[in-house]
Amino acid sequence: MSLGQELAPHLPFLRRYARALTGSQAHGDAFVRATLEAIVAQPDEFPRDVDPRLGLYKTFHAIWSTANIEEGEEPSMSPTGAEGIAHARLSRITPLSRQALLLTSLEGFSSEDTAYLINASPKDVDSLVAEALEEIERQTLADVLIIEDEPIIAMDIETIVRDLGHNVTGVAVTRDEAVAQARQSPPGLVLADIQLADDSSGIDAVKDILAEFSVPVIFITAFPERLLTGTRPEPTFLITKPFQRSTVKAAIAQALFFDAATVPAG
CATH class of the missing domain: 1.10.10 (Arc Repressor Mutant, subunit A)
Incomplete structure (x- = not known):
């Protein structure tokens, strides 16, 4: 099996990590492309003494660390918008x-x-x-809208959100219900499943909400690789089902980290 074939299954998840780290699909995917270019240019330098996934992430981190402006600073990809908002927190x-x-x-x-x-x-x-x-x-504290049609999963997510100190504005199980709840209580964060109770789409629900509100979104799906191809506009933050509580906490923290509405005063 070629090195490319070994690494291919891990690329969607490296994209997820890079996007979460940078708060941007564009910047995250740019770092992934740079990583792949480095591997193609110097295949003999790829770590072969570890699992291919570890080697891939290790190479990514080498690219990430060399992108610093100065020692100890975050890598710069001309940060604007969300990344510019996060600059104070990064310090x-x-x-x-x-x-x-x-x-x-x-x-x-x-x-x-x-x-x-x-x-x-x-x-x-x-x-x-x-x-x-x-x-x-x-x-980072926010009002959170949960879009999830499985009651047990919704309850688990709600508990995690409240344990982090956030407020849950509602739990919607359909696209129409999600949009109606967002209009009634504009959220500071949306956690959305992909498949909803009436066979409507959580993706469509989020599109409707984003047409009216600027809010960070975390998608929840059992098939993350379908949304991490790097070939179209895709989620910056994504959780894989079944999930660990720590995964949800990390995704929420990182999504809010890059959101303008949660920038601390001063």
């Missing part, structure tokens, strides 16, 4: 903390594998994750 949260949080909670890497990826110890990784969660949660 409070170290890049390693955010990377550790996303690698463990969103991507499911162990502390040991994450330590390898960011050149730290497993103990350091655990401390970085705790630090990132504490800091981001302290800075």
